[in-house]
Amino acid sequence: xxxxxxxxxxxxxxxxxxxxxxxxxxxxxxxxxxxxxxxxxxxxxxxxxxxxxxxxxxxxxxxxxxxxxxxxxxxxxxxxxxxxxxxxxxxxxxxxxxxxxxxxxxxxxxxxxxxxxxxxxxxxxxxxxxxxxxxxxxxxxxxxxxxxxxxxxxxxxxxxxxxxxxxxxxxxxxxxxxxxxxxxxxxxxxxxxxxxxxxxxxxxxxxxxxxxxxxxxxxxxxxxxxxxxxxxxxxxxxxxxxxxxxxxxxxxxxxxxxxxxxxxxxxxxxxxxxxxxxxxxxxxxxxxxxxxxxxxxxxxxxxxxxxxxxxxxxxxxxxxxxxxxxxxxxxxxxxxxxxxxxxxxxxxxxxxxxxxxxxxxxxxxxxxxxxxxxxxxxxxxxxxxxxxxxxxxxxxxxxxxxxxxxxxxxxxxxx
Amino acid sequence: xxxxxxxxxxxxxxxxxxxxxxxxxxxxxxxxxxxxxxxxxxxxxxxxxxxxxxxxxxxxxxxxxxxxxxxxxxxxxxxxxxxxxxxxxxxxxxxxxxxxxxxxxxxxxxxxxxxxxxxxxxxxxxxxxxxxxxxxxxxxxxxxxxxxxxxxxxxxxxxxxxxxxxxxxxxxxxxxxxxxxxxxxxxxxxxxxxxxxxxxxxxxxxxxxxxxxxxxxxxxxxxxx
Numbered sequence: 001x002x003x004x005x006x007x008x009x010x011x012x013x014x015x016x017x018x019x020x021x022x023x024x025x026x027x028x029x030x031x032x033x034x035x036x037x038x039x040x041x042x043x044x045x046x047x048x049x050x051x052x053x054x055x056x057x058x059x060x061x062x063x064x065x066x067x068x069x070x071x072x073x074x075x076x077x078x079x080x081x082x083x084x085x086x087x088x089x090x091x092x093x094x095x096x097x098x099x100x101x102x103x104x105x106x107x108x109x110x111x112x113x114x115x116x117x118x119x120x121x122x123x124x125x126x127x128x129x130x131x132x133x134x135x136x137x138x139x140x141x142x143x144x145x146x147x148x149x150x151x152x153x154x155x156x157x158x159x160x161x162x163x164x165x166x167x168x169x170x171x172x173x174x175x176x177x178x179x180x181x182x183x184x185x186x187x188x189x190x191x192x193x194x195x196x197x198x199x200x201x202x203x204x205x206x207x208x209x210x211x212x213x214x215x216x217x218x219x220x221x222x223x224x225x226x227x228x229x230x231x232x233x234x235x236x237x238x239x240x241x242x243x244x245x246x247x248x249x250x251x252x253x254x255x256x257x258x259x260x261x262x263x264x265x266x267x268x269x270x271x272x273x274x275x276x277x278x279x280x281x282x283x284x285x286x287x288x289x290x291x292x293x294x295x296x297x298x299x300x301x302x303x304x305x306x307x308x309x310x311x312x313x314x315x316x317x318x319x320x321x322x323x324x325x326x327x328x329x330x331x332x333x334x335x336x337x338x339x340x341x342x343x344x345x346x347x348x349x350x351x352x353x354x355x356x357x358x359x360x361x362x363x364x365x366x367x368x369x370x371x372x373x374x375x376x377x378x379x380x381x382x383x384x385x386x387x388x389x390x391x392x393x394x395x396x397x398x399x400x401x402x403x404x405x406x407x408x409x410x411x412x413x414x415x
Numbered sequence: 416x417x418x419x420x421x422x423x424x425x426x427x428x429x430x431x432x433x434x435x436x437x438x439x440x441x442x443x444x445x446x447x448x449x450x451x452x453x454x455x456x457x458x459x460x461x462x463x464x465x466x467x468x469x470x471x472x473x474x475x476x477x478x479x480x481x482x483x484x485x486x487x488x489x490x491x492x493x494x495x496x497x498x499x500x501x502x503x504x505x506x507x508x509x510x511x512x513x514x515x516x517x518x519x520x521x522x523x524x525x526x527x528x529x530x531x532x533x534x535x536x537x538x539x540x541x542x543x544x545x546x547x548x549x550x551x552x553x554x555x556x557x558x559x560x561x562x563x564x565x566x567x568x569x570x571x572x573x574x575x576x577x578x579x580x581x582x583x584x585x586x587x588x589x590x591x592x593x594x595x596x597x598x599x600x601x602x603x604x605x606x607x608x609x610x611x612x613x614x615x616x617x618x619x620x621x622x623x624x625x626x627x628x629x630x631x632x633x634x635x636x637x638x639x640x
Contacts, residue, residue, distance in 0.1 A: 220515075220517055221427060221516060223516070224427050224518065225424065225426045225427045227517045228431065228434070229430060231521075231585070232433075232434065234583045235583055241632065244630065244631075244633050251585060252587060254517070255517075255587055259599075262515075293597055296568070296594070297600045297606055299606075299609075300606040301601075327596065327597065330600075331600035334600050335601070
């Protein structure tokens with residue numbers, strides 16, 4: 001929910017509550033004051049009528065508002081005030097009245113004086129108050145919403161601009177995040193905090209990148225020296241076969257270490273999104289090229305390779321990464337195949353499937369994409385091939401799935 | 416052939432320059448950016464082997480200066496980073512090729528040779544080994560003057576062997592030279608054997624001598640003894 005909507009909703013809720021309380025209060029106070037005034041007025045009128053009677057003047061009856069009658073026998077003077085209902089012959093209906101009824105002893109005879117004043121019924125009060133409250137409230141809300149619409153965008157524009165800038169922020173960018181200055185204290189403080197945070201993220205990322213690069217450089221150089229020295233040692237014609245084999249195994253180990261280092265760095269780079277350059281790549285062509293490059297390995301294992309092109313698959317991505325993705329999938333299909341097995345590649349406009357024969361998977365399929373997971377622990381592979389596949393797919397939001405059917409392994413990528 | 420080797424790691428610098436001298440090059444060493452700057456200011460080289468990460472400067476700046484002074488000098492970039500960007504920038508600036516650390520010395524030799532062939536002879540040179548003659552420009556091989564029918568892989572392998580003659584070449588180095596990153600696709604090196612077997616057979620059938628010696632458990636050596 002947007003801030004404006006949320007604020008308006010709460011505002012409406014609280015205003016309604018306030019108006020309800022105000023209405024109740026108004027009703028209570030108003031009825032009390034009006035009744036008090038009416039009682040006072042009736043009592044005053046009663047005194048005036050008694051005074052007139054004392055002067056012997058004749059009083060005209062105006063039922064139900066005024067009724068004066070001479071009683072047959074004298075009784076005690078009294079005065080009562082009460083609410084009553086009487087028939088109004090003008091309106092021709094029963095109405096609510098406030099009634100003052102008294103007995104006065106004037107010039108030796110008793111008179112009953114009844115004075116009535118029509119009063120407003122509670123229901124009428126309530127509906128009148130409710131209606132006026134509702135009108136005021138609607139007007140107020142309309143005004144508020146209108147004002148919000150006008151001022152909200154002005155007030156929050158700095159915030160929304162900062163938000164848009166922040167959304168475009170990437171730790172890879174070379175320049176600091178530039179946020180517009182705001183005259184509103186809260187926003188300028190927020191911008192300052194964001195500025196600090198993004199700068200920290202940027203510098204940390206730079207440090208990490210430099211560390212990875214330095215680590216790579218520092219590791220690769222000694223490895224290069226080891227490899228070069230071992231290579232020189234191998235040139236000695238006086239070497240015994242056993243010595244040559246020792247040197248050879250050290251040499252292979254150094255090479256393996258170097259490949260491992262390079263691959264881990266590559267994974268870090270993919271995860272840090274350092275492959276920015278993208279191109280439109282035709283996967284069909286790429287697969288054709290790669291299969292011809294892998295021909296030696298396919299023939300060596302006596303594999304049947306079949307490419308089924310049901311559609312043209314074109315993706316916008318980094319060429320080196322896609323190259324690596326396809327190469328890893330195909331290499332994997334060759335490596336984990338059996339002699340005289342098969343590889344079936346299917347390309348549609350949205351997906352790529354690589355099916356290959358092999359031995360049934362021993363571990364859990366979920367672990368297949370994890371780093372250093374190996375189908376065969378004694379194999380010379382690094383166990384990073386499918387980790388790279390997954391990393392590249394994650395980077396571009398492609399889905400990668402593994403299925404097994406008896407002795408067939410299926411890797412499916414949905415683009 | 417005069418080569419300048421720019422590399423900050425002294426140990427690696429010595430190993431590499433020893434090797435290059437043995438291969439018959441005139442090799443000079445520059446262990447830092449400043450030393451390299453001085454060398455290129457005073458001498459002209461046929462090929463400069465340039466490590467991009469130097470402690471006192473950026474190798475790419477050096478490449479820029481070098482190309483401004485001697486556009487004809489061949490440049491081979493050596494980089495420890497598997498950073499695509501630096502390599503591409505290097506190639507854009509006029510470098511001929513790149514090689515990543517750690518490299519096989521034989522591979523370095525092959526690359527230098529290819530650069531020299533391209534730069535000095537525009538490819539029009541032949542590499543001769545007794546009765547075997549390799550014509551890199553036409554990608555052809557002649558034995559006793561007779562053209563040999565070779566596949567691309569066989570040709571690649573032969574040129575690699577002839578360029579690195581009298582040297583033990585490990586199976587790993589051969590695989591990486593001819594198959595690059597795909598070399599990892601197999602669990603063993605059987606695929607190399609079949610190509611080498613065919614290559615040997617074709618040379619012998621054409622009346623040539625089989626100069627390829629198997630170094631058991633290690634690799635091969637191409638030599639007349």
